Amino acid sequence: MTERTAQESKVANITAMGDALGSIYSELWQEVAWIHQRWAHFVELFGTKPERIDLMNQAAPPLFRTVQDTLFEAVLLHLARLTDPSKNVLSLRRVVKLTTGTPIGKEVAKLVQEAIAATEFARDWRNRKLAHRDLQLALGGRAQTLAPASRADVKTALKAVVDVLNAISAHYLDSTTGFHLGPGGADALGLLLILRDGLRFEEQRMERLRKGVFSPEDLKHEAI
Template identity: 60%
Template structure:
């Protein structure tokens, strides 16, 4: 670990020291959540939102499983956005959300600014809350049966990206005031693990094609018909 890197525990300690126990604890937990959703989104984009060649490669390897991964990761990101914008309390229990942080900062010097940025974030993430409420966490009967007169809110990679940007701006407004620093949560093209997987799949498919070609030419090797247990 370099001198500029900190563990989550070290960052939390610093946040509490400069923001106070309650605000620092909530901010630190939200920072981890926003960093994690950006990481998941980078993996999704690396696999499914970069170019058609990558999707074609994935479909050559395992189309049914890949579709399941794509849908699951997409839905998980939407659920994460919805959670991050939940009310401060629901069913009598407190929630970790940006609205919880905004409530704690209401009487602070940046309370008005945080309130405005929180409203912007809620608007940006409203589509995810609609998906969560009527399809992902609950299954609206009329919608499931195709009888709903109100379609789900439009959802796209562009909308998700805008939602993530609003979360980043909100947290950075708080950190700029208390910590005199900001965080670049979106570091551009990422998903290094996802890209590594793509290279492994490409090499594996090439190996498979070479093996099939050898067998067709009658030049097969003994191990061409063996499959080791995993």
């Protein structure tokens, strides 16, 4: 399989789909690839094994809680953006008009509506907590509670978004993309391995200090 740059892929998409749809599809594809990479980081760190969370809590609990919240909220913001109704933003809604009257027009319209519904929880979080702070919600007043936002909800939303793009690419390019199969979580796993080894080294250093059998290097940390 030949790898292509983003620009090369965009040219191929425009050739197959026409300028308007090909350009929009290409940019949406990049956005969806981006969000899957961030989600893969999140799942690798916080959604795979309880032992990994224990490891991070041993090392730097406040920092990794910040990482957890930041990654999760970034994914919710991105899901909301991908299905925004504004006429002047990059959104899945734009492909409905661009495919109207084509053999896949009705299917795309249906899939976009499903994606809008699947990402509604993310828009609620974006509108009332992340991009803006709902006053009653912030003050603990009689505000409607935020929509549930679980890993399962995100997974469902991501699939709905991908279904739209793959319906278009299947028709025009005779191919689809397995966004969830990308290597996005590799860096996160590498970080965990380094963290584990570092904690083990620190345990061994402390044990040497307790026993009184240590080297000068055990008494100081090298500057970073």
